[in-house]
Amino acid sequence: MSLLKQTTYQPLTETSATELALALNLFSDNPELSCKEIGDGNLNLVFHIVDDKNRKGVIIKQALPYAKVVGESWPLTLKRAKIEADALLTFGSIAPKYVPEVYYTNDVLAVTVMEDLSHLLIARKGFIKGETYPLLSQHLGEYLSKTLFFTSDYGLGPSIKKEQVQKFINPELCKITEDLIFNDPFFDAETNEFEAGLRTTVEALWKDDELKFHVNVLKKSFLTEAEVLLHGDLHTGSIFANDSETKVIDPEFAFYGPAGFDIGQVFANLLFQVIVNEQNHVLFINHLETVWNVFEEQYKHLWNTENKENLAQTSTFLNYILAKFFEDALGFTGCELIRRTIGLAHVADLDSIEEEKTRLAAKRKTLELGGILIKQRKEIKNLGAFIGTVKGVL
Ligand code: SR1
Numbered sequence: 001m002s003l004l005k006q007t008t009y010q011p012l013t014e015t016s017a018t019e020l021a022l023a024l025n026l027f028s029d030n031p032e033l034s035c036k037e038i039g040d041g042n043l044n045l046v047f048h049i050v051d052d053k054n055r056k057g058v059i060i061k062q063a064l065p066y067a068k069v070v071g072e073s074w075p076l077t078l079k080r081a082k083i084e085a086d087a088l089l090t091f092g093s094i095a096p097k098y099v100p101e102v103y104y105t106n107d108v109l110a111v112t113v114m115e116d117l118s119h120l121l122i123a124r125k126g127f128i129k130g131e132t133y134p135l136l137s138q139h140l141g142e143y144l145s146k147t148l149f150f151t152s153d154y155g156l157g158p159s160i161k162k163e164q165v166q167k168f169i170n171p172e173l174c175k176i177t178e179d180l181i182f183n184d185p186f187f188d189a190e191t192n193e194f195e196a197g198l199r200t201t202v203e204a205l206w207k208d209d210e211l212k213f214h215v216n217v218l219k220k221s222f223l224t225e226a227e228v229l230l231h232g233d234l235h236t237g238s239i240f241a242n243d244s245e246t247k248v249i250d251p252e253f254a255f256y257g258p259a260g261f262d263i264g265q266v267f268a269n270l271l272f273q274v275i276v277n278e279q280n281h282v283l284f285i286n287h288l289e290t291v292w293n294v295f296e297e298q299y300k301h302l303w304n305t306e307n308k309e310n311l312a313q314t315s316t317f318l319n320y321i322l323a324k325f326f327e328d329a330l331g332f333t334g335c336e337l338i339r340r341t342i343g344l345a346h347v348a349d350l351d352s353i354e355e356e357k358t359r360l361a362a363k364r365k366t367l368e369l370g371g372i373l374i375k376q377r378k379e380i381k382n383l384g385a386f387i388g389t390v391k392g393v394l
């Protein structure tokens with residue numbers, strides 16, 4: 001039976017992924033297709049299919065019914081493929097320049113077929129190799145302003161926004177974030193992974209009641225504040241880039257949550273480079289500043305020109321909203337810094353540092369900075385104070 005008519009899920013192989021691409025007629029006549037599974041993330045299969053004759057490619061992404069990073073013992077809903085496809089379509093309609101084009105989706109196979117981005121590189125890998133991506137932060141500031149405005153009550157109006165909240169209910173993937181970001185790193189959980197040299201620092205963190213109070217406050221915001229459609233996993237492994245182009249991929253964690261969460265994930269994942277990349281830290285601090293400055297400027301513009309809530313259109317309220325986003329973002333930045341250092345699913349920025357002493361020193365800095373940002377986010381009122389705080393731990 002044609003894969004297009006399949007009524008039950010089956011994981012694709014390189015052969016069946018190629019058959020699917022052919023059945024979809026995505027290539028011109030008599031293509032010479034080759035296919036490679038290239039997924040290196042934590043959860044999914046990713047097939048890169050290329051027509052060697054015409055140098056045209058597509059990506060087929062398929063959700064597995066378990067978390068690849070752990071194995072079949074951690075079952076995971078296939079519904080996340082539909083959430084991801086719907087989120088790509090929503091974000092793509094708002095910010096097409098920064099989102100891959102979707103060609104086909106299939107909920108039974110948990111498959112999304114999309115634009116080939118193989119001329120770009122995953123930004124985290126690029127940064128580790130020494131790429132600087134001069135436009136990345138400008139692009140991310142613009143992506144964030146558009147997606148966080150146009151999916152909100154102010155961009156959509158409350159009735160349509162509520163329909164969207166319903167469409168993007170994503171309990172299973174949210175649970176992963178709730179556990180791995182807001183719970184497990186803050187006690188002796190089985191999922192945690194850290195090296196022996198960090199034990200004293202980590203045990204001090206587990207005993208820090210003030211820190212745990214603030215993490216609970218941030219978790220409550222994540223659980224209850226349906227402000228905007230979040231990407232939900234916006235780290236530098238979810239961004240493809242080169243010097244002129246940026247594409248945000250992988251929104252399977254999308255749901256309605258607090259706007260500061262996506263901003264905080266971007267901040268944190270740039271901060272890993274600020275901390276590990278001593279020679280180039282000014283460049284990454286500039287990236288951080290640009291993300292916020294572009295976001296703030298463009299969000300203000302959208303607020304003043306596209307707002308569906310007439311009564312909200314005052315500068316006092318806009319300033320209140322932006323201050324809230326900033327404060328929340330700092331707290332979520334801190335949580336991401338800590339979980340990627342001692343929880344499940346680390347980042348190569350830290351783990352690929354070969355020399356143990358340097359690696360441990362960098363990890364102590366991410367833990368220290370994470371704790372400060374979580375606890376002092378209300379006092380760090382602007383970008384200058386944020387950068388000053390960052391420089392204080394370098
Ligand atoms: C079991 S999933 C672990 C992590 O990988 C994803 O990319 C998310 O960041 C998640 O927390």
Ligand code: MG
Pocket residue numbers: 041042233238250
């Ligand atoms: Mg991902």
